[in-house]
Amino acid sequence: MPRTTHFITFDTYLPTGDIQPTDFVVREAPVPDLRDGEVLLQAIAFSLDPVNRIPISGKAPPRMSPHPLGEPMRGPSVCRLIESRNRDYPVGSVVTGWTPWSNLSVWPFANDWMGLTPFNDQFGKPSLALGVYGITGITAYLGISKIGKVRAGQTVLVSSAAGSVGSVAGQIARIMGARVIGMTSTREKRDVLVGQLGFDGALDYRAEDFAHQLELLMPNGPDVYFDNVGGRVSNIVMNRMRRPARIVECGQISTYGDGDGAWMMDITPIHANGLRFEGFNPALFKDEWPAAVAQLAKWVAEQRLKPLETVRTGLEALPGALADLFQGKNIGKMIVEIPQS
């Protein structure tokens, strides 16, 4: 009897606006027999990321084609090899990759720029390879140390501070001796930042008097602004920053549903206040990933860095988890775990 798998896809692009779970559908597909060089992956957990907004927008990163309608969504995951015709990838090994949103998938895939990376089982729970030991942790580490050049005694402000990158970035800045203030939407999240993660304070960026609260906490603005959100809130922050302050431009999530306005920002405060604004992408520093992961693992082992996760269960939970990521329903890394048969 031929084997089948389920996968998540979409039939219409959504260039602007909020993602809804109903924008996606679950479909069934046959699993082909393996050919030489191929392996069969069984998904263990998927990471939900703001970058998942790109395929459904119908846009494409430079030099790439838009995601084909009806094809499985793809994103970061951790998987177990359950069959192999490739001696480099033995059955039973656990790997991370950029894989289809599917229970089972045959690798190699077309246009796989990432490949499969063996999971270091000393890290413990496989999903941590998608968070603190994955792009999230590496981005936070490089952003704070290499781009922000954070030093002891400085004040660091982090936007989306209770999120995946933000919660790690803020904790690293604390480890480096900075005073760290996080911005996030809910009381529950602000309590986690201060009560569990050791932040020095937390602000509600949606509050009517947000600008006033910021002024009271840091009259000259932060020394380093680690920005995950962009848009109106970041404009308020940057208008209050005084040189030689730095902005680490990590992401602009508040604009990703804006169509042609996505990633747009007002550079007036950068000009007027003489700020140093630096965007970055961890792929620019690939040689530094092993050292970054080793440092992150050391801090976790010393219990100075706490990785947080929001976990949903089952392949069908993926669309809702993605929609909820953009609604701020996660604390730490948003993960969907797939029950293992």
Ligand SMILES: NC(=O)c1ccc[n+]([C@@H]2O[C@H](COP(=O)([O-])OP(=O)(O)OC[C@H]3O[C@@H](n4cnc5c(N)ncnc54)[C@H](OP(=O)(O)O)[C@@H]3O)[C@@H](O)[C@H]2O)c1
């Ligand atoms: N430079 C890179 O290579 C790189 C790598 C990874 C991620 N990133 C970027 O880093 C940022 C955070 O990514 P993540 O994976 O860590 O996601 P995340 O912060 O875990 O999740 C997204 C969070 O964004 C906040 N948010 C959503 N809409 C918002 C809005 N309109 N205004 C303000 N906040 C909003 C929500 O938190 P609240 O409850 O606080 O609103 C939500 O929980 C994104 O911009 C992403 O693109 C960049």
